[in-house]
Amino acid sequence: DTEVTQTPKHLVMGMTNKKSLKCEQHMGHRAMYWYKQKAKKPPELMFVYSYEKLSINESVPSRFSPECPNSSLLNLHLHALQPEDSALYLCASSQDPTGAISYEQYFGPGTRLTVT
Amino acid sequence: KQEVTQIPAALSVPEGENLVLNCSFTDSAIYNLQWFRQDPGKGLTSLLLIQSSQREQTSGRLNASLDKSSGRSTLYIAASQPGDSATYLCAVRYNQGGKLIFGQGTELSVKP
Numbered sequence: 001d002t003e004v005t006q007t008p009k010h011l012v013m014g015m016t017n018k019k020s021l022k023c024e025q026h027m028g029h030r031a032m033y034w035y036k037q038k039a040k041k042p043p044e045l046m047f048v049y050s051y052e053k054l055s056i057n058e059s060v061p062s063r064f065s066p067e068c069p070n071s072s073l074l075n076l077h078l079h080a081l082q083p084e085d086s087a088l089y090l091c092a093s094s095q096d097p098t099g100a101i102s103y104e105q106y107f108g109p110g111t112r113l114t115v116t
Numbered sequence: 117k118q119e120v121t122q123i124p125a126a127l128s129v130p131e132g133e134n135l136v137l138n139c140s141f142t143d144s145a146i147y148n149l150q151w152f153r154q155d156p157g158k159g160l161t162s163l164l165l166i167q168s169s170q171r172e173q174t175s176g177r178l179n180a181s182l183d184k185s186s187g188r189s190t191l192y193i194a195a196s197q198p199g200d201s202a203t204y205l206c207a208v209r210y211n212q213g214g215k216l217i218f219g220q221g222t223e224l225s226v227k228p
Contacts, residue, residue, distance in 0.1 A: 004159075031214050042205055042218035043160070056213055090159055097214035104150060105207075105216060107160040 003027075004108035006091050012114045015081060021111045023074040023091030031097040032074040033105065034066060035090040043090055049074060050097055081115045088112055118143045120208050122219035129196055130227050137191040137222045139206035144184045147209045150216065151180050151191050154203045163204075164191070196226045 004025045013019050023032065031050050035043035048056035049068040063085075065077040074091055088110045095103040119142045129135055139149070148167050152160040164173045164180040166189065172181040179192040189206060203223045207216040 006159075033214065042207075042220055043216075044218075045215050048214050050214070056215060058215075088157070092160075094214060104162050104165045105214070106162060107152075109159040112157070 004091055004093055004106050006089075006108040006111050008111060009109070010112045010114075012116060013078065013081065014116055015083070017081075018077070018079045020078065021076040021089055021091075021113075023076075023093075023108055024072055025093040025106070026072055027093065027106070028071075029093035029095050029106075030071060031094045032068060033092040033094075034064075034074070034076050035092065035107075037088045037090055037110070039087075047076075048097070055097075078113075081113075083115050086113055086115045118208070118210055118217055120206060120217050120219040122204075122206060122222050124222060125220065126223040126225075128225040128227065131196060131198060133196050133226075135193050135196055135224075137193070137204050137206075137224070139189040139191070139219055141187045141189075141208045141217075143210065144187055145210065146184065147211065149180075149182055149189050150207045150209070151178075151189075152205045152207065154205060154221070156203075160205065193224075196224075198226045198228050200224060201226050 007022045034046040037043040046060045047066045052068045067075040090110045091108040092105045094105045121140045150165045151163040166182045177194040182189045203221045205221045207218045
């Protein structure tokens with residue numbers, strides 16, 4: 001099973017709202033990722049968690065707050081977003097990213113976020 | 117600067133044609149290169165992963181090659197079908213951190 005699940009599929013939120021995106025995998029992967037993708041553009045990395053610790057933050061604004069409660073779950077907490085934050089948010093996972101062998105990243109279906 | 121480029125940006129072919137998608141990268145010190153497929157509004161589906169020590173990988177009608185010295189990878193699709201219509205992305209991983217650097221993608225349309 002190479003499935004990464006994401007909820008919700010669609011989210012509309014106002015600029016003063018607080019919401020969360022969720023991602024789950026049961027493949028035993030120890031690395032999980034958040035990407036942001038604008039229309040007609042490739043995904044851009046936001047955060048990487050390795051063994052439940054934040055290992056990469058690509059200078060993402062603090063209105064995006066990631067959380068990794070355990071090795072299977074990844075959340076992205078959203079607060080005071082701007083309309084330009086509207087995008088497809090993709091979660092991915094892979095096996096140990098720190099070892100000598102590099103592994104495939106598996107992506108979820110994404111959450112389509114619209115900020116009004 | 118580590119950059120990944122895909123040419124062409126869009127490609128339209130008749131059904132049954134064999135085709136090649138190109139990916140080039142500026143820094144040859146890669147860990148691996150991964151090809152993905154993305155349908156409109158959907159997530160990414162991993163097609164093939166080539167480790168830096170490998171020259172090619174095959175899966176069904178797909179064959180991906182890697183030439184680190186020239187900074188190039190190609191994705192060969194044999195006997196294309198309308199169901200192959202999608203955007204194809206290549207992504208390069210340069211270090212142990214797991215970060216992928218994506219090309220801009222090639223939007224493929226296979227006409228019946």
